[in-house]
Amino acid sequence: MRVRWDYTSPAIADVHRERVMPRSLFLLLLFLSSLCSTCLSIHAETAESHSTFTCEPVGLRMCQDLPYNATFMPNLLNHYDQQTAALSMEPFHPMVNLQCSEDLRMFLCALYAPVCMEYGRVSMPCRALCHRAKRDCHKLMEMFGVAWPDETECSRFPDCDESYPRAVDLQTSANPTDISPMSVQRDFGFWCPRKLKMEPDLGYSFLGVRECSPPCPNMYFQRPELTFARYFIGVVSIVCLSATLFSFLTFLIDVTRFRYPERPIIFYAACYMMVSLVFFLGFLLEDRVACNAASPTQYRAATITQGSHNKACTLLFMVLYFFTMAGSVWWVILTITWFLAAVPKWGSEAIEKKALLFHTCAWGLPGCLTVALLALNKIEGDGVSGVCFVGLYDVTALRWFLLAPLCLNVAVGVALLLTGIVALNRVRMEIPLEKENQDKLVKFMIRIGVFSVLYLVPLLTVISCYLYEHSYRSVWETTWVQERCRDYHIPCPFQVKQTSRPDLALFLIKYLMMLVVGIPSVFWVGSKKTCFEWASFLHRRRNKE
Structure with missing residues (x-):
């Protein structure tokens, strides 16, 4: 039997309004949250893994029905696929289910599944959004024994007033103060373009990336x-x-x-x-x-022969x-x-x-x-x-x-x-x-x-x-x-x-x-x-x- 959790359920909202909750109810919610996290992991496994630096649909169930539906990987925390991001989000499921803060889900999704915007721009949650989520859910996190991770420390994020994640341009920003410490240290490395992707098991490699080949006739x-x-x-x-x-x-x-x-x-x-x-x-x-000859049907350009x-x-x-x-x-x-x-x-x-x-x-x-x-x-x-x-x-x-x-x-x-x-x-x-x-x-x-x-x-x-x-x-x-x-x-x-x-x-x-x-x-x-x-x-x- 597969258990699904509705984040907007009125029943959950009513429970959240109660000042005093029986301990058995917390245990039940924790059990249901664990089942929900399993569903999230399974759903994330079915999400299509990225192979190029392009937008991919958001597969995390927690991040559905948000103002955006496309993300990119690796995210700001170096999770290279949505399955890894889903596993890292598991400790926050009880707090999201109990709606301890209306900003928590937005903050987590902006961090673990950042919005895929125009090329060269990285979406980052605002510091104020982080502070509000942490402040509202602090007591409930202590009750569940969940600590606020260092990687989500609010001081690491830019100071902005928007309630929507701020986009920081890593390519053209000239003022170092406009970029947070996290974005300064961020480097995606080389990703194989879709046009240069090759079939697996052929031994192709380009710039340290497998199943990739240089463009033909010459890249220079x-x-x-x-x-x-x-x-x-x-x-x-x-x-x-x-x-x-x-x-x-x-x-x-x-x-x-x-x-x-x-x-x-x-x-x-x-x-x-x-x-x-x-x-x-x-x-x-x-x-x-x-x-290798180009293949328009597979969106593949001419590449150098290897192997x-x-x-x-x-x-x-x-x-x-x-x-x-x-x-x-x-x-x-x-x-x-x-x-x-x-x-x-x-x-x-x-x-x-x-x-x-x-x-x-x-x-x-x-x-x-x-x-x-x-x-x-x-x-x-x-x-x-x-x-x-x-x-x-x-x-x-x-x-x-x-x-x-x-x-x-x-x-x-x-x-x-x-x-x-x-x-x-x-x-x-x-x-x-x-x-x-x-x-x-x-x-x-x-x-x-x-x-x-x-x-x-x-x-x-x-x-x-x-x-x-x-x-x-x-x-x-x-x-x-x-x-x-x-x-x-x-x-x-x-x-x-x-x-x-x-x-x-x-x-x-x-x-x-x-x-x-x-x-x-x-x-x-x-x-x-x-x-x-x-x-x-x-x-x-x-x-x-």
Whole structure:
């Protein structure tokens, strides 16, 4: 049997008028109030939970038939749904049922289920309303053993004369005295807009909010800027693809020409050939893989693809991330082979015996990192380049899966490279060599130095861009929320101390250096001998035809 309590019942009013009440009657009222609170909780459970910063119908039974019928959550007391608010209001049910004050119900509802007014304004009960409710119900609360909670202390509310809750504008109020201490400390945080909400269990996350995805194609740049960036990346990817493909094909023409310690350069070129190919495919695909299409029927805008549910995006990510990391590892292996040739004086045959170990490290370590990212569901679409990568919106993934491996590879590679160059220079200075051999050693050292500089400068630039992005990502995101909060009808950031927008040039430099880092391989294979080999190869092909 479900018990319902009528707050305007004449019987309750008559009881309230009595000066003396039997104790049994108080116990009965307390029992009925408990049943009523259960009803309120059940009713609150059926209320639709909020998912965006929009008005929602008031589901609290105590707050029905008031001058307003819409509220928002979280409320002023950080209750994130109406069910939690209903449970916190339970101690006041006997006082409301007995109508100890005509202002109590209005005060409680204005606090626990504040009126949803125009955007950016928070409804707060007046201090006078609080004082009247507390004064009228003080004796009855003592009789029921209910204390006035600290969170409803009247001094926390603004001083106003209206009997209706006062609205304090948290976004435009310039005078601190116009805002109560409670409102000054209030921050709603980021709420996912309805247009960016995604289906559950897909692993989507945006600004720390689950089942939410960034807007597509990009949250920072306009369409004309993205069009320019897309063509820029496309042209650079074609140049890099041509250069690395030429290096790899030169190796295939004469496999025996490039032996250790030079052989890793070929695998290094092959890795960045695949990286360039993925960026070129991203240029051709535009937003079709990196973004989820808009759904007008579900009021959903185009969003960034996340996770592994999109097979094309997953494939692009696997190829791009795997070969990016593998190219970096092959450069480290190149410095190791140079070190073995310069310091302990290993020959080509001795170094080649370690080839299996080199291949295991070069392909195994990036493979493990790729599998780990797939397991963690850290794939993200890139609305600028059209590919899928990692660390584009997740700072943690950027820190541990991009910055950490790249910085480690640079540190190890530079240390081995410098050690090898110093050892070669010592050989040149201390051991007497013929002029011809002396010249060959000098040329070899120059080629190593130039190749290393041509590789390290782009890679260090990429790392610098990632570090800068890592440092300012939170500021950019806060600025974006502040600029778009009213368009998306979500809470604006509270007391923003710093605002900044990313520069498109930063992203263009990052993509440029990610691609041109593979071009130095042409410097190593480019020689007169290469020209003769290609001429001979083409001549043989024509003779066969």
